[in-house]
Amino acid sequence: MSAITPSPAAPLANRYSGDSVAGGVRPSGMAAAWMLAKREWIRFFRQRNRVISAVVQPLLFWLLFGTGLQGSFVGQGEQTFLEHFLPGTLALIVLFTAIFATISVIEDRREGFMQAVLVAPVGRWPVLAGKVLGGAAIAWVQAMLFLFLVYLFRAAPFSASVIGVMLLLAIVAVAMCSLGMIVAWPMDSTQGFHAIMMLGLMPMWLLSGTFFPVAPLGGDAGIGQTILGLIMRANPLTYPIVELRRLLYPGVDFAASGFAPSPVICWAVSVAFMIGTSLIAWRLMRGSRRADLVA
Amino acid sequence: MIIPFPKSAQAAAIVCEGVHHAYGERAALRGVDLRIGAGEIFALLGPNGSGKTTLFRLLSTLVPVQRGRIEVAGLDVAVDPLAVRRQIGIVFQSPSLDKKLTVDENIACQAALYGLSGDGLRKRRDEVLAQLKLTDRRGEFCETLSGGLRRRVELAKGILHRPQVMLLDEPSTGLDPSARIDLWQTLRSMADEGISVVLTTHLLEEAEKSDRLAIMFEGQVIAEGTPDSLRGEMGDGVISIQSGDLDGVESTLRQELGLDPQRVAQELRVRCADAPGMVPRIAQTLGDRMQSISVGRPGLEDVFIAKTGHRFD
Numbered sequence: 241m242s243a244i245t246p247s248p249a250a251p252l253a254n255r256y257s258g259d260s261v262a263g264g265v266r267p268s269g270m271a272a273a274w275m276l277a278k279r280e281w282i283r284f285f286r287q288r289n290r291v292i293s294a295v296v297q298p299l300l301f302w303l304l305f306g307t308g309l310q311g312s313f314v315g316q317g318e319q320t321f322l323e324h325f326l327p328g329t330l331a332l333i334v335l336f337t338a339i340f341a342t343i344s345v346i347e348d349r350r351e352g353f354m355q356a357v358l359v360a361p362v363g364r365w366p367v368l369a370g371k372v373l374g375g376a377a378i379a380w381v382q383a384m385l386f387l388f389l390v391y392l393f394r395a396a397p398f399s400a401s402v403i404g405v406m407l408l409l410a411i412v413a414v415a416m417c418s419l420g421m422i423v424a425w426p427m428d429s430t431q432g433f434h435a436i437m438m439l440g441l442m443p444m445w446l447l448s449g450t451f452f453p454v455a456p457l458g459g460d461a462g463i464g465q466t467i468l469g470l471i472m473r474a475n476p477l478t479y480p481i482v483e484l485r486r487l488l489y490p491g492v493d494f495a496a497s498g499f500a501p502s503p504v505i506c507w508a509v510s511v512a513f514m515i516g517t518s519l520i521a522w523r524l525m526r527g528s529r530r531a532d533l534v535a
Numbered sequence: 536m537i538i539p540f541p542k543s544a545q546a547a548a549i550v551c552e553g554v555h556h557a558y559g560e561r562a563a564l565r566g567v568d569l570r571i572g573a574g575e576i577f578a579l580l581g582p583n584g585s586g587k588t589t590l591f592r593l594l595s596t597l598v599p600v601q602r603g604r605i606e607v608a609g610l611d612v613a614v615d616p617l618a619v620r621r622q623i624g625i626v627f628q629s630p631s632l633d634k635k636l637t638v639d640e641n642i643a644c645q646a647a648l649y650g651l652s653g654d655g656l657r658k659r660r661d662e663v664l665a666q667l668k669l670t671d672r673r674g675e676f677c678e679t680l681s682g683g684l685r686r687r688v689e690l691a692k693g694i695l696h697r698p699q700v701m702l703l704d705e706p707s708t709g710l711d712p713s714a715r716i717d718l719w720q721t722l723r724s725m726a727d728e729g730i731s732v733v734l735t736t737h738l739l740e741e742a743e744k745s746d747r748l749a750i751m752f753e754g755q756v757i758a759e760g761t762p763d764s765l766r767g768e769m770g771d772g773v774i775s776i777q778s779g780d781l782d783g784v785e786s787t788l789r790q791e792l793g794l795d796p797q798r799v800a801q802e803l804r805v806r807c808a809d810a811p812g813m814v815p816r817i818a819q820t821l822g823d824r825m826q827s828i829s830v831g832r833p834g835l836e837d838v839f840i841a842k843t844g845h846r847f848d
Contacts, residue, residue: 266621266650267621267647267648267649267650267651268650271647271650271652272647272648274647275643275644275646275647275648276644276647279633279636279640279644282635282636282640283633283635283636286635287635348633351630351633351634352627352629352630352631352632353631353632353633355597355627355629355631356625356627356631356645356648356692357648358597359595359596359597359620359623359625360620360645360648360649361617361618361620361621361648361649361650362617362648363617366648
């Protein structure tokens with residue numbers, strides 16, 4: 241057969257159109273993102289150790305630190321450490337799950353799955369949306385599981401503000417997954433991710449008022465306290481934590497002592513944090529061709 | 536030379552014109568011109584670093600075109616890569632399956648990426664799984680499949696959206712002989728359906744099975760044609776001579792017998808019309824100065840050696 245003569249068995253006109261599954265179909269980015277998110281979900285629940293470690297570790301932290309430091313700590317609003325540490329534990333669950341979900345992008349690339357996704361006719365945004373929304377959904381559900389236990393054992397009073405907690409955790413989950421993608425996307429090894437996690441993500445969590453209260457500024461505070469206080473105020477994660485604490489314990493007056501920005505500020509910073517990280521992740525993914533070739 | 540093609544043939548083919556590509560300072564492709572038609576199996580043969588993988592990446596829209604023009608299925612790769620992607624099916628050298636998912640789930644993922652859903656997907660999936668003899672494996676996790684089966688799932692993913700062009704990067708890597716035969720049967724049946732099958736390979740015997748091939752070296756196409764026509768250019772036979780004194784032997788062959796030997800590694804190779812008849816004459820002329828002499832039918836390696844002066848490895 242001549243090299244340039246089309247085969248009579250496959251009339252080209254038919255191959256271009258007419259058939260519902262012909263190559264000419266324009267795929268929907270939403271469907272692709274949904275499938276990629278679903279894949280995250282399936283993978284997560286098939287790796288049982290991930291499910292367990294993401295909830296049990298923060299739970300242990302909470303119980304051990306909470307009980308251990310019970311007597312030697314009085315938090316904002318006269319709270320015990322177990323109470324003070326509760327929003328931080330929720331954030332930690334979200335952080336851990338988000339990290340493990342986004343770290344998988346490195347594995348996806350190393351194992352080759354990502355290369356097939358990157359040459360699909362849907363562009364980049366479904367890849368980001370699938371990873372972030374899939375990972376965030378997992379993180380959120382894990383946090384909900386923990387929240388259920390919290391209310392079951394009356395570690396916090398149940399009230400209508402739980403809706404706010406759920407919404408805020410969803411925002412934090414998306415922000416954390418986007419942040420994870422920013423870190424993971426340019427990397428070609430999971431070791432590199434762990435380094436950034438220990439040097440960047442964990443300190444960010446630690447310095448958001450989760451473990452100890454936001455340090456005061458000026459006045460009686462020393463220079464060390466002031467610097468720490470400034471860093472903690474610059475940390476965007478501090479604001480959702482403040483709001484989470486307020487929503488979990490609506491009866492406690494936190495403004496009387498320590499750092500307590502208004503709910504409007506807290507929600508605004510949280511939403512801005514989510515949008516900011518997502519936009520940076522999107523720019524990074526769109527711009528980096530180098531990362532495509534790491535196989 | 537550019538031959539005018541009928542519009543339909545042009546739409547089905549891959550056309551590369553003056554394609555250059557560089558990674559920083561290092562040139563990977565230095566002016567590649569190719570035309571690949573519908574329904575043919577076309578091999579890009581070349582040693583490591585010859586530029587075939589770069590060309591594969593350009594064709595698969597994984598890297599942007601820097602210089603020159605590439606058309607796939609009548610669409611310019613630089614103008615509308617997403618439209619090109621709808622027309623191509625890609626099988627990478629490294630596996631692209633999610634090992635934690637089943638065969639069905641992997642195909643569902645691929646389907647979503649290519650816009651297949653509902654009844655259309657179910658029908659097409661059954662069809663493709665049957666075609667690749669994977670129907671009874673559809674519920675199995677990919678991590679439990681053998682290398683050959685995994686490659687078949689990759690092929691199933693590749694043809695799922697009925698591409699006009701299949702691109703395969705070193706498709707037989709890691710396959711045992713029987714899986715390779717399977718693979719080639721599948722590729723042949725795709726070509727029979729009118730799909731252009733383009734594969735890269737560094738294996739001579741693999742390229743021999745293609746309909747047409749291009750031999751690549753240092754970023755250029757140094758020979759192009761059917762395996763038969765390329766071998767035909769090399770004459771009837773190739774004589775290989777081994778000797779401790781290659782310089783002396785070479786000048787003797789040139790001066791006394793009027794031959795044009797080519798030095799390749801530690802041997803001299805001579806192409807001539809009547810190779811078997813020439814062997815006794817060379818043996819007589821050289822006497823003890825040669826260690827061994829042999830004659831063989833020219834293969835693609837000889838084409839490569841003739842064009843580059845290097846061994847193919």
